[in-house]
Amino acid sequence: MDTGMITDVMRDAVGVVIKLGGPMLVLSMLAGVLIAIFQAVTQIHEQTIGFILKVVIIVGVLLLAGGWMLTTLQDYTREVFDLMTQI
Structure with missing residues (x-):
């Protein structure tokens, strides 16, 4: 496993975190501003x-x-496990 693969996995991980947490954080922030x-x-x-x-x-x-x-989290996990079997 080279550094390029590790970088891709980490970039995908950050993308999944943003995709999963983004909607909740943005809506909570908007609610906080409106309530304030x-x-x-x-x-x-x-x-x-x-x-x-x-x-x-x-x-x-x-x-x-x-x-x-x-589903998004499962897809990412399967992708990571598939990469682990290729090592």
Whole structure:
């Protein structure tokens, strides 16, 4: 296994992590910004509002895209194991 293969595997790993974690992180960030704006306008400074909304969003994303996420992770794992058998 040369450094080119290792670099490709690591690049693919970072791509899979971004693909799987990106939607949850972006939606949580948007929810946090919207809640912060709402709290600034109404002067309601309750910490649990933002936390509960973020948890609901993450659970919703996992319910909607969980199958796709699992398939993506399985495909990457199979690819890595196939590369391991070639060594």
